[in-house]
Amino acid sequence: MNLRQIEVFYAIMKAGSISGAAKQLHVSQPNVTRVLAHTEQQLGFPLFHRHKGRLIATDSALRLLPEAEKVYLQLGSLQSLTSKLQKGHQHLRIGAPPVLASTLLPPVIKKLCQNPAVSVDLSTDNRGALCQALLQNEIDVVVSFGRDIPPGNCGTVILESEMVALLPATAAMSVSNGSVSVSSALMEGESSVSLDELVLHGERIIGLDSRDPLGIQISQAIKHIAPDYHHQVTVRSYMAAAKLVCEGMGTAIVDPWTASYFTEKLITRTLSPAIPVSLTCLVAEHTPISDTARQFQLFLSQQTQSTQ
Numbered sequence: 530m531n532l533r534q535i536e537v538f539y540a541i542m543k544a545g546s547i548s549g550a551a552k553q554l555h556v557s558q559p560n561v562t563r564v565l566a567h568t569e570q571q572l573g574f575p576l577f578h579r580h581k582g583r584l585i586a587t588d589s590a591l592r593l594l595p596e597a598e599k600v601y602l603q604l605g606s607l608q609s610l611t612s613k614l615q616k617g618h619q620h621l622r623i624g625a626p627p628v629l630a631s632t633l634l635p636p637v638i639k640k641l642c643q644n645p646a647v648s649v650d651l652s653t654d655n656r657g658a659l660c661q662a663l664l665q666n667e668i669d670v671v672v673s674f675g676r677d678i679p680p681g682n683c684g685t686v687i688l689e690s691e692m693v694a695l696l697p698a699t700a701a702m703s704v705s706n707g708s709v710s711v712s713s714a715l716m717e718g719e720s721s722v723s724l725d726e727l728v729l730h731g732e733r734i735i736g737l738d739s740r741d742p743l744g745i746q747i748s749q750a751i752k753h754i755a756p757d758y759h760h761q762v763t764v765r766s767y768m769a770a771a772k773l774v775c776e777g778m779g780t781a782i783v784d785p786w787t788a789s790y791f792t793e794k795l796i797t798r799t800l801s802p803a804i805p806v807s808l809t810c811l812v813a814e815h816t817p818i819s820d821t822a823r824q825f826q827l828f829l830s831q832q833t834q835s836t837q
Contacts, residue, residue: 530568530571530572533564534564534568534571535604536601538565538576538593538597539597542590542594542597545583547561547584575589619644619647621647621649621669621821621825622668622669623649623650623669624651624654624670624672624673625659625671625673626656626674627766628784628786628787629673629674629786630653632786633808655740656675657740660682660811663681663682663812664682664813666816669816670810670822671810671812672687672809672811673809673811674807674808675807679811681815682811683811683813684809684810685809685810687809687829688807688833689805689807690785691785691799691805691806692743692747692784692785693782693784693797693798694722694780694781694782694800695770695774695783695788696722696797697777697796698796721798723801724751724754724782724800724801724802724804728755732779734758734780734782735762735780736748736762736764737763737764737765737770741765743767747782770783771790774795782800810826810829
């Protein structure tokens, strides 16, 4: 099936009739009927049964619909982009972890979009998926945690910071109710907390997935202190780790942007020794960088410098 055939098939499935599809596609009914007949002849099986002037989708058509819908939506996205380009728009597709998309990037995107010719798509996902999207030309630039550069990508470290510990707001919590006991020495009057003390005092530390750049760093730091340490709870989301601390499930080691969300609910402490966290701006190695992407990188660099 070519794109026109998919478009007609999808329109008929959604409209339920030849006349409805023709109206949706802004073409004549004979045109739709002709494309449908040619498609069924080419496929060698019917897509619809005709009954008293109505079209009833066959099992084959119902099985084809989800895949046809994917292509149709992608075609719509392509048409939208080409329309923007025809009008002189400078379109930029940005990818980032959810926490950066909701904290660091909004003021950068706001500044970028002061130019009315610029349009932006902001996608959120884990680092691996975003880097793969770069290679597949589905995203133009990725902002992520970690210093390592995946194969096929190139990047620049735009900020070096430190991870922080999130502790429950109460000075002590009962073990009997399923919560973790937090030493009052960790809570009172100290601006930093020793990772050794957290681990060796038996504090329950919520783990981050070992496939995550920050999760790898945390795991390595803890294993250096206690090789047999085991996380009872492991999460993929930094926000989820912080919210579990709010529930009294233990302590969490997270990035500064996640911690900033919980300053009124949790106690934030710097770590000793420090666990570094890097922000990297990534692009595909063999894809030319647009002027809009360069402008975004400049504004992002300015934003990170102003928040240090």
